[in-house]
Amino acid sequence: MARAVPETHGEILAAAARRFAVTGYKGTSLQDIARAVGCSKATVLYHFANKEALLSELMAPAIAVLEALDARLAGTTGATAQEIAGEGFVDLAVRFRRQIALLRGEFPDLLQQPAFAHVQQISERLIAAFAGNSDRPSARIAALVVLAGIAETCAEFIDIPDEELRPALLAVVRRALEPVT
């Protein structure tokens, strides 16, 4: 018989997700998380090697989906790339709102960590896709406005239902992006 094992690991993960989404990664201490779970800080570090490992495990599913989107983007150009990137990213951002929220303002720093090794390049390819692979500065500017705007909006509207948020975001994307010439 398996020992009636406590679910502390999962509880810590869940509490960390909630706290990170509100106060950010740097802004949340291991003490905060331990308090939310009702255990000691040492227990948190018993279940996770360090704070970074906690973050990695939390972000893994979102990053997997992001990589899948990147794969679907390969070889596309122009309006097709814009459409795939738009639908794909809106979908991802809505589904992983909490994970996006915890990145707020810490994106550049967190990209340095090994767990996010490829994310930097992927986000650059995403911007290029939003720009319809155009080199025009105005297209790239529009792409960044859309990308960053979606992310921030998803992090902000953390409680409204998916089926309300998603179509509204998609409508904005389709209006905002520069048409490919």
Add this chain to the structure above:
Amino acid sequence: MARAVPETHGEILAAAARRFAVTGYKGTSLQDIARAVGCSKATVLYHFANKEALLSELMAPAIAVLEALDARLAGTTGATAQEIAGEGFVDLAVRFRRQIALLRGEFPDLLQQPAFAHVQQISERLIAAFAGNSDRPSARIAALVVLAGIAETCAEFIDIPDEELRPALLAVVRRALEPVT
């Protein structure tokens, strides 16, 4: 004759602006700023009562312009409000790119500080204006995407010339906002 006074105060302010824009407010220590200036941390605190005072003095001009925009917004509705908010905010964001950059991800926290007492309400009125004073969720979502997207984009493109950034942003705004019905 006035004593040949050192310009340390201004140098600290300038260095702080540069450091804050790169590593954020919380992410920049007084030690960092002192090192950039070439003085001691105690000197920084001799010229400024505390870290918050440094931030306040840095943000004051931007907040003044924001308040002026808010005043111009009073009494406007629909497409007029959208146009004034769009032009006004793009202009502000481009001019005060460094100040916007230092707010990245710390906006909610920093709003608590006394120096930003009114900014919360002003930004809510700005969003309402971007939405053309419509209550429809999709209009408010589009408004937030535009507002946050502009801010983030300005913080990101810190080096390209104003005359390239401004028209591109204005074009995105005009495309992206939901037309008033």
Add this chain to the structure above:
DNA sequence: TCAGGCGCTGACCGATCGGTCAGGCATGCT
């Protein structure tokens, strides 16, 4: 000439951070 103040500094403070470690307690296997 000299007292006073301005600009500045090193040393120090308490708090908090992420992380380590030896050990306690309960459980299951032999």
Add this chain to the structure above:
DNA sequence: AGCATGCCTGACCGATCGGTCAGCGCCTGA
């Protein structure tokens, strides 16, 4: 019964944070 192992903890560590303070050298007005 006795040992081993898994889960958990309090105490502790060095680093860094924002901030304080006594005092130093130098310039200036009287």
